[in-house]
Amino acid sequence: MKTETSQVKVTIVRVPVPRSHPRFELLMVRERMVEGLAKGLVVPEGLISHGRGECFDYLIGEKTEVFALKAIRAAAASLLLAGKPVISVNGNLAALCAHELVELSKATGALLEVNLFYRSRLREQAVASALRAAGASRILGVNASKRIPQLKGFRSLVDAKGIFEADLVLLGIEDGDRVEALRRAGKKVIVIDLNPLSRSAFKASITIIDNVVRALPKLRLEVEKLRGASKQRLHREASSYDNGKILAEALNHIRNRLGTLASNLASGRS
Numbered sequence: 330m331k332t333e334t335s336q337v338k339v340t341i342v343r344v345p346v347p348r349s350h351p352r353f354e355l356l357m358v359r360e361r362m363v364e365g366l367a368k369g370l371v372v373p374e375g376l377i378s379h380g381r382g383e384c385f386d387y388l389i390g391e392k393t394e395v396f397a398l399k400a401i402r403a404a405a406a407s408l409l410l411a412g413k414p415v416i417s418v419n420g421n422l423a424a425l426c427a428h429e430l431v432e433l434s435k436a437t438g439a440l441l442e443v444n445l446f447y448r449s450r451l452r453e454q455a456v457a458s459a460l461r462a463a464g465a466s467r468i469l470g471v472n473a474s475k476r477i478p479q480l481k482g483f484r485s486l487v488d489a490k491g492i493f494e495a496d497l498v499l500l501g502i503e504d505g506d507r508v509e510a511l512r513r514a515g516k517k518v519i520v521i522d523l524n525p526l527s528r529s530a531f532k533a534s535i536t537i538i539d540n541v542v543r544a545l546p547k548l549r550l551e552v553e554k555l556r557g558a559s560k561q562r563l564h565r566e567a568s569s570y571d572n573g574k575i576l577a578e579a580l581n582h583i584r585n586r587l588g589t590l591a592s593n594l595a596s597g598r599s
């Protein structure tokens with residue numbers, strides 16, 4: 330594979346963050362991203378995507394809301410119904426939640442595939458190693474040779490035994506172009522994305538508008554809850570989901586939340 334790469338030298342300055350810091354959790358997540366950068370999992374552009382996510386998390390209120398729980402229910406049912414589900418893993422996902430991805434893969438039988446927008450052999454290996462360290466035994470997407478139709482460049486590469494023949498693909502922190510191309514290829518696509526305005530959110534079959542760090546453990550729990558359910562029930566859960574309605578619920582939530590905050594500020598109550 331021919332790619333242009335330049336090494337980013339990262340010096341990590343460790344300043345102990347007190348547990349009492351109001352943004353302790355968020356700062357810990359940021360540390361995982363910076364460590365991911367140092368290990369070659371995350372590219373600098375990934376940090377920018379992360380910042381965009383943090384901004385939407387702020388607007389949502391940094392909690393898993395009802396619209397996300399509804400999407401998680403539909404996603405869990407769809408994963409259990411799928412014939413060949415695949416979990417697509419990029420650098421940000423590997424840095425933030427390798428362990429949760431491996432657990433979800435074990436719970437659903439979905440295959441794990443390294444799938445990178447900025448693809449290089451080194452990064453493929455780094456993401457595969459992170460998954461292996463988190464307990465994965467089979468990892469696809471290294472030396473991928475098939476292509477998703479109508480996508481140009483390395484970002485179209487997928488594994489012949491994975492995404493290429495999957496009927497369902499789960500992605501997180503993903504660019505809209507690939508989501509759209511996967512839908513065009515006839516696949517059901519579940520996206521975890523904090524931004525209800527992103528093209529990924531608009532194009533996905535199911536959008537979980539939540540932070541991957543909060544959503545993935547909840548998705549696995551939902552899979553466990555639905556595991557014994559009848560096919561009929563699973564079909565009902567999956568087919569009653571309406572992506573447009575869920576995005577509208579998320580946008581209304583943000584609008585109402587900001588409206589309340591603004592009135593409180595204006596009336597001196599905050």
Ligand code: ATP
Pocket residue numbers: 377378379380381382383385501502503504505506521522523524526527528529530539540541542
């Ligand atoms: P699109 O092409 O879909 O419009 P984009 O140009 O925003 O998306 P990227 O820059 O690749 O695409 O960003 C990926 C998305 O992931 C962003 O919408 C961002 O809000 C979201 N995101 C970032 N971090 C997280 C996270 N921790 N959990 C969930 N979503 C996240």
